[in-house]
Amino acid sequence: MTPTEQAAVRPPLPVKMVIAGGFGVGKTTAVGSISEIVPLTTEAAITEVAAGVDDLTHTPRKTTTTVAMDFGCITIDPTLKLYLFGTPGQDRFGFMWDDLVEGAVGGLVIVDTRRLDDCYAAVDYFEHKQIPFAVALNAFDGRIEHDLDEVRWALDVAERVPVVVFDARERGSVRDALLVVLELALARTGA
Template identity: 60%
Template sequence: MDSTSSSGRTSGAVIPTPVKIVVAGGFGAGKTTMVASVSEIVPLSTEEVMTQASDGIDDLTGVERKTTTTVALDFGRITISPHTVLYLFGTPGQDRFWFMWDELARGAIGTVVLVDTRRLNSSFAAIDFFERRKIPFIVAVNRFDGADDYEEPEIRRALALAPGVPVMFFDARQRESSKLALIRLVRYAMDKLPPEPAQLVGAGG
C-alpha cells in the first residue's frame, strides 16, 4: 500500500511514461522479428501464411524463403527505464496495406525504419512517408546472413538521407541489439523536441 507523509503527499511506485514507437520498413525487412525479439510481453502478431493469391503482388526477390506476412500490425512492449515504457507498433510492409500507416503513426514520437541491403529500394517508401510527416526516424540496417556489407556513407547516399538522420547497424534477432536501436531513436526524438518555453516570473504579488 502507498504511504502518506506528514506533508499529505502520497508516496509510491513511479508510474512510467508510455511512449509510442513505430517499427517500419519494406516487405521482409525484419519488423516482426524485431518486435518479437525485444518485447517483454508475448507480442501480438497478425502474421498470415502467404498463399498463391499474393503471386505477382508481393515481391519476394531476396526473401524467397519468406512464407508469412504481416497483414495488420505487430505490437509489443519494453520497459527501458523505471520512467519510460515503449509501446511498439510494427507496420505491414506491402504496398496494399500502406493505408494503415497513418493510423499506426498517430501519436508516435518516432520511427525505426528497418533497411535490408539486399532490397534497398523497398526502404524508400517508408523514409518518404516519415519525412513528409516530419516524424523523427532513424535508419536501422538489419544484418541478414549472406548480405553484402556496406559502410554508413554508402547507405546514406543510396537512400538519399537528410544530414543528421542517424544510421546504425543491428541484428533484429537479438534482443540487446534491437533494444539499442530503440534507445537510439528515443534519444534522437527527444533531441528533436522543441524547447519548452521559459516561464515568466511575475513582477509582484
C-alpha cells in the same frame, strides 16, 4: 522520498514508437526480439497470389506476412515504457500507416541492403510527416551489402538522420537501435 522512489510509485510514462520498412525486412522479428510480452502479430499465410505480388527472392523461407500490425512493449527503466507498433511492409497496406503512426514520438525504418528500393516509401513517409526516425540496416546473415555512407547517399537522408547497423534477431541490438530513435525524439522536445 527520493526521485527513484517517486518513480517507482508512478507507472512508467508510455511512449509510442513505430517500426517500419519494406516487405520482409525484419519488422516482426525486431518486435518479437525485444518485447517483454508475447507480441501481438497479424500474420497471414503468403498465398500463391501474394507470392506473385510480393518479391520473395531474398526471403525464400518466408511463409507469412504482416497484414495489419505488430505490437509489443519494453520497459526502458522505471520511468519509461516503449509501446512498439510494427507496420505492414507492402504498399497495399499503406492506408493503415497514418493510424499506426498517430502519436508516435519516432520511428525506426528497417532496411534490407540487398534491396534498398523497398525502403524508400518508409523514409519518405517519415520525412514528409516530420517524425524523427533512424535508419537501421538489418544484418541478414551477419552482413550488409552496402556501407553506411553508401546507404545514406542512396536514401538521400539528411546527416541528422542516424544510420545504424543492427540485427533484428538480437534483443540488445534492437534495444540499441530503439534508443537511437528515443534520443532523437528527446532532443527534438528539448528534454
